[in-house]
Amino acid sequence: MFCPKCGNPDQAPETYCRRCGTFLPDLSKPGKPKARPEDHIKANAFLSAMSVITSFTLAILLYWRFLGHDDTPFIIYLTAGFLIAMGCWQVQTFWRTLLLKRHFNKPQRVDDEPDAIDTTNAAQLNDANFDDMVPTSIAEDTTRQLQKRKPDLS
Numbered sequence: 001m002f003c004p005k006c007g008n009p010d011q012a013p014e015t016y017c018r019r020c021g022t023f024l025p026d027l028s029k030p031g032k033p034k035a036r037p038e039d040h041i042k043a044n045a046f047l048s049a050m051s052v053i054t055s056f057t058l059a060i061l062l063y064w065r066f067l068g069h070d071d072t073p074f075i076i077y078l079t080a081g082f083l084i085a086m087g088c089w090q091v092q093t094f095w096r097t098l099l100l101k102r103h104f105n106k107p108q109r110v111d112d113e114p115d116a117i118d119t120t121n122a123a124q125l126n127d128a129n130f131d132d133m134v135p136t137s138i139a140e141d142t143t144r145q146l147q148k149r150k151p152d153l154s
Contacts, residue, residue, distance in 0.1 A: 049094055
C-alpha cells in the first residue's frame with residue numbers, strides 16, 4: 001500500500017505512515033454505513049423521554065421520602081428541585097424532537113411533473129405594450145447608437 005500523502009511504499013493498512021504519520025485506512029473493508037437523520041431523531045426522542053421519566057420519578061421519590069421531616073438536609077430539596085428543572089428542560093427537548101420528526105415525515109414534493117398552467121384567466125390579461133420596452137442589454141443599446149453615428153473618414 002502507498003501513502004496517499006507522501007507516496008511512501010510498502011505500508012500496512014490500518015496503521016500510520018512511517019514517513020509522514022498519515023493514517024492509512026484499509027480501503028478493502030466495507031465502510032461503516034452512515035446513519036440517517038431520522039435514526040438520530042429516534043434516538044434523541046427516546047433518550048429525552050427516558051430523561052423526563054427518570055428525573056421526575058426521582059424528584060417525586062425524594063419529595064415523598066423526605067418531605068415534612070425535620071431532620072431532612074437542605075441538599076435533598078435542592079437535588080429534587082434540580083431534577084425537576086432537568087425534567088422540564090428534557091420535556092422541551094422532547095417536544096422539539098417530535099416537531100423535527102414530523103418535519104422529516106412530511107412527503108417530499110416530486111418535481112418531475114411541471115406545474116399545470118392555469119389558463120382560465122388568460123382572456124382577462126391586457127395585450128402586451130411594446131412602446132416603452134427597455135433594451136435587453138446596455139451593449140446592444142450602445143451598438144445601436146454607434147451605428148447611427150458612423151463617422152465619415154473620407
